[in-house]
Amino acid sequence: MTTTTASSTAAAGTADLPVVAHWIAGAPTSGAGQRRGDVYDPATGKVTKQVALAEQQDVQDAVAAAKAAFPSWRDTSLARRTAVLFAFRELLNARKGELAEIITAEHGKVVSDALGEVSRGQEVVELACGINHLLKGGMSENASTKVDVYSIRQPLGVVSIISPFNFPAMVPMWFFPLAIAAGNTVVLKPSEKDPSAALFIAQLWKDAGLPDGVFNVLHGDKVAVDGLLRHPDVASVSFVGSTPIAKYVYETGTAHGKRVQALGGAKNHMLVLPDADLDLAADAAVNAGFGSAGERCMAVSALVAVDSIADELIAKISERVATLRTGDGRKGADMGPLVTGAHRDKVAGYVDAGVAEGAELVIDGRQVVPDAQDDQAAADGFWLGPTLFDKVGTGMSIYTEEIFGPVLSVLRVSGYDEGLDLINANRYGNGVAIFTNDGGAARKFRNEVQVGMIGVNVPVPVPVAYYSFGGWKQSLFGDTHAHGTEGVHFFTRGKVVTERWLDPSHGGLNLGFPQND
Ligand code: NAD
Numbered sequence: 001m002t003t004t005t006a007s008s009t010a011a012a013g014t015a016d017l018p019v020v021a022h023w024i025a026g027a028p029t030s031g032a033g034q035r036r037g038d039v040y041d042p043a044t045g046k047v048t049k050q051v052a053l054a055e056q057q058d059v060q061d062a063v064a065a066a067k068a069a070f071p072s073w074r075d076t077s078l079a080r081r082t083a084v085l086f087a088f089r090e091l092l093n094a095r096k097g098e099l100a101e102i103i104t105a106e107h108g109k110v111v112s113d114a115l116g117e118v119s120r121g122q123e124v125v126e127l128a129c130g131i132n133h134l135l136k137g138g139m140s141e142n143a144s145t146k147v148d149v150y151s152i153r154q155p156l157g158v159v160s161i162i163s164p165f166n167f168p169a170m171v172p173m174w175f176f177p178l179a180i181a182a183g184n185t186v187v188l189k190p191s192e193k194d195p196s197a198a199l200f201i202a203q204l205w206k207d208a209g210l211p212d213g214v215f216n217v218l219h220g221d222k223v224a225v226d227g228l229l230r231h232p233d234v235a236s237v238s239f240v241g242s243t244p245i246a247k248y249v250y251e252t253g254t255a256h257g258k259r260v261q262a263l264g265g266a267k268n269h270m271l272v273l274p275d276a277d278l279d280l281a282a283d284a285a286v287n288a289g290f291g292s293a294g295e296r297c298m299a300v301s302a303l304v305a306v307d308s309i310a311d312e313l314i315a316k317i318s319e320r321v322a323t324l325r326t327g328d329g330r331k332g333a334d335m336g337p338l339v340t341g342a343h344r345d346k347v348a349g350y351v352d353a354g355v356a357e358g359a360e361l362v363i364d365g366r367q368v369v370p371d372a373q374d375d376q377a378a379a380d381g382f383w384l385g386p387t388l389f390d391k392v393g394t395g396m397s398i399y400t401e402e403i404f405g406p407v408l409s410v411l412r413v414s415g416y417d418e419g420l421d422l423i424n425a426n427r428y429g430n431g432v433a434i435f436t437n438d439g440g441a442a443r444k445f446r447n448e449v450q451v452g453m454i455g456v457n458v459p460v461p462v463p464v465a466y467y468s469f470g471g472w473k474q475s476l477f478g479d480t481h482a483h484g485t486e487g488v489h490f491f492t493r494g495k496v497v498t499e500r501w502l503d504p505s506h507g508g509l510n511l512g513f514p515q516n517d
Helices: 056-074 078-107 111-128 170-181 196-208 222-230 243-255 278-294 307-321 341-356 375-380 416-425 439-448 484-490
Strands: 022-024 027-029 036-041 046-052 139-144 147-155 158-162 185-189 215-217 234-240 259-263 268-272 300-306 360-363 387-390 407-413 431-435 453-456 492-500
Touching: 022 056, 022 196, 036 078, 046 078, 056 147, 056 158, 056 185, 056 215, 056 222, 078 111, 078 170, 078 196, 111 170, 158 170, 158 222, 170 185, 170 196, 170 234, 170 484, 185 222, 196 215, 222 234, 222 243, 234 243, 243 259, 268 278, 268 416, 278 300, 278 307, 278 407, 278 431, 300 307, 300 416, 307 360, 307 387, 307 407, 341 360, 341 407, 407 416, 416 439, 431 439, 439 453, 484 492
Parallel strands: 158 185, 158 234, 185 215, 234 259, 268 300, 268 431, 300 407, 387 407, 431 453
Antiparallel strands: 022 027, 022 215, 036 046, 139 147, 147 492, 360 387
């Protein structure tokens, strides 16, 4: 499979590196522009590839390809569209191991975790295989005498997807399977930090028989994003990323007349009540706090523990963290490196700040000794071990900011009410979990908490594909969540038809407002 094209314009020192190309109209292209970005292997710290960064001309070309492909894809029957979807699902399933390795090589997450994200994305592909059922409209026969009324849903046209680095396969798959199944054509702008997964997926679509131009990949940075947000032929924007950019994308996209769903950052809490199974809660806190090195929008970063059990819970978490191996994701480690050196330093800076602000540092990930490929990789990889703070205050930056790294903060509360108030006062509302054996408390929490996705004794409550994914407050701009029926709704527009087949009894003039009889 060709996923790169050679470049004659790479910067000095990178001339021999492969260039991750755009994918436009069914083929890779290095594009019109000269700009390139570095792509790292986070477990060695080395630049392994360059990625083409789009210029305006590339935006025009990608959107033009998608626009040209739209009329015939829209008119392709549901039977034929779903045949392509099924073929894509089979190819993805057969080759997800390769895709997982591509993700690990650029993102750093361990291979089993990368495989998990592909499998969760595949669930949305499987949902989209049933699009014929999901697109069914309603019909009322004889709504008025001899008048029938029915509704249909039609695709929008060219839709754009702008995705973050942390799930280079799953997050795009929250959107494009349903978008394509519903008859739209797509321009995906993946993160420039781990761009190769999107290209692998583009080739799978081609192999599955998707017509050229229906799925396009445009690599790049703000230039590409701004181009899509302002392009008159782009009908919608599905964005996932940090809150400031999500807000910008929402405001700019809607100002340019587009339908926008923009999912932002998070600070996910886990409330542990005294009656919880503390071993289960400790396992969950470690898995959800340090899985994928905390670089998950559903990671637990704030553990809200009722004071009476906080010491015991922290002891149990510490025991478990002591068994974790941080290292190269291809070598069976539990936790990999962070995505870039700059991000690693930013997260380590939060650890410094937490100490300076007076939180109690229980486990210091800055001291980690990684299980790396060799000494050089141990020195140069973007390593930071699991870090645990106790006695964190709500005014400290390690609580107020989204850290997006392996840093778990314990906030102590007197009981349920204080815990709930603390969670509801937070500006984010993506995911939350409660650990308890009291069904009444769990039910009350489910009703009262101001968060979009809730886990009861489940730490990372990512909804299955046939429900919708999305948060509240500053975790989502717009009103439509991803996938599930909301996803189908986002990628289609409704029409209602009122229909009468004329017979002689309908003659005559009547200028009054139509009434049903
Ligand atoms: P990011 O906001 O830096 O980047 C996201 C996308 O926006 C990328 O494609 C990037 O190229 C583009 N972008 C970056 N800066 C831009 C700018 N100034 N103008 C226009 N476009 C720009 O996010 P990230 O670091 O890639 O991902 C991590 C963030 O994503 C975290 O905040 C995390 O919580 C969030 N996230 C949220 C969800 C969710 O479902 N709510 C899911 C995954 C990740």
